[in-house]
Amino acid sequence: MGLFEPDTNIYRDRDILREDYQPEKIVGRxxxxxxxxxxxxxxxxxxxxxxxxxxxxxxxxxxxxxxxxxxxxxxxxxxxxxxxxxxxxxxxxxxxxxxxxxxxxxxxxxxxxxxxxxxxxxxxxxxxxxxxxxxxxxxxxxxxxxxxxxxxxxxxxxxxxxxxxxxxxxxxxxxxxxxxxxxxxxxxxxxxxxxxxxxxxFPAYEAAELRDILRQRADIAFHDGVVPDAVIAKCAAYGAKDAGDARQSLDLLMETGDIGVEHQAEQLTEAHVDEARDSLEKSRVVEGVNGLTHQGQLVLYALLILNEEGKTPTRARDVQPQYEMVCERAAVDPLVPRRMRDHLGELAMLGIASRTERNKGEAGGRYYEYSLDTSPELLLEALEETVDIVGKTESIQKRFGDQLS
CATH class of the missing domain: 3.40.50.300 (P-loop containing nucleotide triphosphate hydrolases)
Structure with a gap:
């Protein structure tokens, strides 16, 4: 027997879950x-x-x-x-x-x-x-x-x-x-x-619409009886909560199927969905952080420190001092506030952070507030090299302790 053998218990046609598949009928729209x-x-x-x-x-x-x-x-x-x-x-x-x-x-x-x-x-x-x-x-x-x-x-x-x-x-x-x-x-x-x-x-999909989309694909991609309604519902619920994004929900369903294959399961379970979501989230965070410039990673670490100090949501002007401290520890010159704000905007675009517009009227004006939108634990793991260079603040050490050792 060779090292590679066809898997036939879970998938009928895995490619049906891919982005380039064009369904014969559009549902939810x-x-x-x-x-x-x-x-x-x-x-x-x-x-x-x-x-x-x-x-x-x-x-x-x-x-x-x-x-x-x-x-x-x-x-x-x-x-x-x-x-x-x-x-x-x-x-x-x-x-x-x-x-x-x-x-x-x-x-x-x-x-x-x-x-x-x-x-x-x-x-x-x-x-x-x-x-x-x-x-x-x-x-x-x-x-x-x-x-x-x-x-x-x-x-x-x-x-x-x-x-x-x-x-x-x-x-x-x-x-x-x-x-x-x-x-x-x-x-x-x-x-x-x-x-x-x-x-x-085109608004974001609601959970019910995502369930219809996932069930349509699952009925073709998987063998009969492999994907119970509870698995479809959980994948749809995660997708609706994250962004109402059908692509994310389909990726989650595919990862769930792959984990089922790995475990040699006969039917997918909600536990498989949870494991799949953790795996995809970790991959997304690591890929996003690795794609940042060194300055972008320093801005992210500054926002993470503020998060652990309970100081988020926060304005860009309040991130700047923390960011400058991080740069000093890393022995690099900090960017001017405008460029630092650009990096905060990139974090929001990547879904690593969130950006909320505030309007305080004539007295306070309009401005953005930033918060983390990703697990701090995953961010710390992805920022391991940056943490080693900058060092650990008291808030980071207190929260995560030996995890950083």
């Missing part, structure tokens, strides 16, 4: 789907597509709903003899309109005709108009994570391409997908007026 269908209706009529922007946190179904509806739209369009071309681009690694335009051109060309940088922006846009007009008819451009683009040139150029005489054959619409609810506020007024025709908000 009836209202949003109906609004989305209405926004896409002009396409099936052969009219100019509306520009549509979707907003919501990661894992709330924006990309899944888009993939599902565009597949349905393509199928229905063929039945009604409407010609539609869809181009999907993830902008996570594309920071400029110039890079996005090149990516779109290459999506429309064969690999032998791909272009790279070296052309002027005007030349690149001329190539893009040429390729789009070659396609003709209706073209829908999906820009996932569109908020990563630092300039809004392409978001102005494409919607106005026909009006400016750059396109004569193609009718182009943009679907922008963003995790940043304030993305539109950062666009210039001229872009806002010509771009955002339809906006859809």
């Amino acid at each position: 009836d209202e949003e789907l109906q609004q989305y269908i209405s926004a896409l209706q002009p396409v099936i009529n052969g009219d100019q597509p509306s520009n549509i922007f979707l907003y919501g946190k990661a894992g709330v179904g924006k990309t899944a709903c888009t993939g599902y509806l565009l597949s349905e739209l393509q199928s229905d369009a063929e039945e009604h003899d409407v010609d539609i071309t869809t181009i999907r681009t993830n902008c996570e690694d594309l920071s400029t309109s110039y890079q996005v335009a090149i990516q779109l051109i290459n999506e429309l060309r064969s690999s032998e005709e791909h272009v790279t940088t070296g052309y002027s922006k005007r030349q690149i846009y001329e190539m893009l108009w040429e390729e789009l007009d070659k396609v003709g008819s209706t073209v829908i451009i999906v820009l996932d994570e569109v908020d990563h683009i630092n300039d809004d040139s392409i978001l102005y150029q494409i919607p106005r391409a026909r009006a400016n005489g750059n396109l004569t054959e193609a009718k182009v619409g943009i679907i922008g997908i963003s995790n940043d609810f304030k993305f539109r506020e950062g666009l210039s007024s001229k872009v806002q007026s010509s771009l955002c025709e339809k906006e859809l908000q």
